[in-house]
Amino acid sequence: MGYPNDVLTDDEVVVVHQHPHVKALLAPGLALVVATALGGWGLAWSTGDSVSDGVATTVAVAVAVVWLAALVWFVAKLVSWRTTHFVITDRRVMFRQGILTRSGIDIPVLRINSVQFRHGLVDRILRTGTLIIESASDDPLEFEDIPRVEKVHALLYARLDDRLDDEPDRFPKA
Structure with a gap:
C-alpha cells in the first residue's frame, strides 16, 4: 500500500499528503x-x-x-526531502521525517487549539510557508516549507471546525 496508507486506522481518510516544498x-x-x-x-x-x-x-x-x-x-x-511527509487525515495531523532514524509526531485534530501560518515575501512568491499548530498540552509545533500553506491552514481549520461541530455539547445550556 505504501505510506501513509499503511499507518491509517480503520475508516481514516487522507486529506493532504505532501512533502516539503521543492524550495528546500x-x-x-x-x-x-x-x-x-x-x-x-x-x-x-x-x-x-x-x-x-x-x-x-x-x-x-x-x-x-x-x-x-x-x-x-x-x-x-x-x-x-523525499522521506519527509506531512499528512492530514480526518482524525489527525502526522509528520514523519528521517532516513536511517525516523521520527514523527501525530496530533489528534481534537487536541488542536489553534492553527497559524507564516510566510515572507519569497515564501509568498513560491506559495509556501510555515504552518504552526498549537495543541492542548504542547508548545506550538512549526512545520516549515509546507506547500500552499494558506490552503493547508484553511483546510486544517475546516477539519477542526467540522470535528468540533460533531461533538455533543460539553456545556449544556441552562
Missing part, C-alpha cells in the same frame, strides 16, 4: 550546478599548454572533491 532543494541544487560549471572551467583551464602536469593533477583532484561534496549534499537533501 534549491540551495543544494544550485551548489551542484555551480560546482559543475566551475569544475568544467577548472578542468578546461588545467589542460592548457601553460599548466604543468602537477598543477593539472591538483586541480583535477580539487574539482573532483568539491563536485562530489556538492553531489553528496544534493542527494542527501533529495532523499531527506
Whole structure:
C-alpha cells in the first residue's frame, strides 16, 4: 500500500499528503550546478599548454572533491526531502521525517487549539510557508516549507471546525 496508507486506522481518510516544498532543494541544487560549471572551467583551464602536469593533477583532484561534496549534499537533501511527509487525515495531523532514524509526531485534530501560518515575501512568491499548530498540552509545533500553506491552514481549520461541530455539547445550556 505504501505510506501513509499503511499507518491509517480503520475508516481514516487522507486529506493532504505532501512533502516539503521543492524550495528546500534549491540551495543544494544550485551548489551542484555551480560546482559543475566551475569544475568544467577548472578542468578546461588545467589542460592548457601553460599548466604543468602537477598543477593539472591538483586541480583535477580539487574539482573532483568539491563536485562530489556538492553531489553528496544534493542527494542527501533529495532523499531527506523525499522521506519527509506531512499528512492530514480526518482524525489527525502526522509528520514523519528521517532516513536511517525516523521520527514523527501525530496530533489528534481534537487536541488542536489553534492553527497559524507564516510566510515572507519569497515564501509568498513560491506559495509556501510555515504552518504552526498549537495543541492542548504542547508548545506550538512549526512545520516549515509546507506547500500552499494558506490552503493547508484553511483546510486544517475546516477539519477542526467540522470535528468540533460533531461533538455533543460539553456545556449544556441552562
